[in-house]
Amino acid sequence: MMIRVLLITNKADITTDFVVKKLKEKKIEFYRLNTEELGDNVEVNLDFHKDNFKISDRTTGNQIDLLDIRSVYFRRPELPNDNSELSRAENQFIRNEISYTLEGIYKILNSAYWLNNVKNIRNAENKIFQLRLAKKIGFTIAHSLITTNAGSAMNFYGMNEEDCIIKPIRTGLISDDGNEEAIIFTNKIYLDKNNAQRVEGCPTFFQKHIKKKGDIRVTVVGEKVFAAFIHSQDSDDSKVDWRVSQDGLKHSIYMLPEDISANCINLLRELDLNFGAIDLILNENGEYVFLEINPNGQWAWLEKLLGLDISGAIVNLLKDKIDERETT
DSSP, X not given: OOOOEEEEEOTTOHHHHHHHHHHXXXXXXXXXXXXXXXXXXXXXXXXXXXXXXXXXXXXXXXXXXXXXXXXXXXXXXXXXXXXXXXXXXXXXXXXXXXXXXXXXXXXXXXTSEEESOHHHHXXXXXXXXXXXXXXXXXXXXXXXXEESOHXXXXXXXXXXXXXXXXXOSSOSEXXXXXXXXEEOOOEEEOOOHHHHGGGGGSOEEEEEOOOEEEEEEEXXXXXXXXXXXXXXXXXXXXXXXXXXXXXXXXXXXXOOOHHXXXXXXXXXXXXXXXXXXXXXXXXXXXXXEEEEEETTOOOHHHHHHHOOXXXXXXXXXXXXXXXXXXXX
16 A cells, blocks of 8 residues: 555644545545654654665554655644653653654655645744735735834834734744643733833734724635635624634635735745635725734634535645656
8 A cells, every 4th residue: 555645743633634534535545644653653764775764653554655655734743742751851852853853754755745845834934024925915914013112112002093902923822831821812902101111022013903894714725715704893802813702703604806815825825835824804994904824724613614625625635746746
């Protein structure tokens, strides 16, 4: 059995389950590499003298030749949990070794088709880069400022009629040594001369608060565009950041204007991505405002709620690229 499709994720990743289901329906051979099992159920053997690079699964008996892989879906790799019998330093050493082994495996798979390539994901995650590129492509963007200058922060706040939001530059997910996690959501902010001084200790991301009809999540797979309207203004909790009260929030399938869909596809091309989850706002004037793109964003909840066949589009793309590489 020759396996051509590799899914890189973790055991708890529900989104990958949707892709697995479609792959099985289409009878496409694949292997799901749950990276936290490396060194446990999953064995790595990289023989450089023989150019023999294999992964073996002790549970299923599968042996995967990495050089046979034609398509890769990169989702949510995780490292193993710490071994309680080892010191913190020893566990960190092992985690580093596994992390760098995975990085090496990704490079062995360079000739495969990726959804998305790790290097391109990391490049695209930078929100500063995203905003400049989105503006260049033709998106409307929110009036934005990142600063460590208290005076600049106060001027921005005043220029925008003291109606501003604050958001993380990188990610809102924070953890305490990996044990306790919390999320920093986008929030409206009150700024005065006293608390404005706090920006001097850390770059702070301000945007003008946009009055909106709702939020739009656009999922792009290759050149297929799936858009969902999120009725964020139906609840007080979700008016600024819809993720605060995602459960029970109404969603609808949405048809984007052709020029906005084209901008979404062009943004992926500029970022060398084959998949992207783009967040837009539909403001009170009917304008589409770009917020950000997540090159590895969630989408399974949209397929479940609205029946959008995102998993089917992903599997079709992975399959098409297998066929292309087999014939070249």
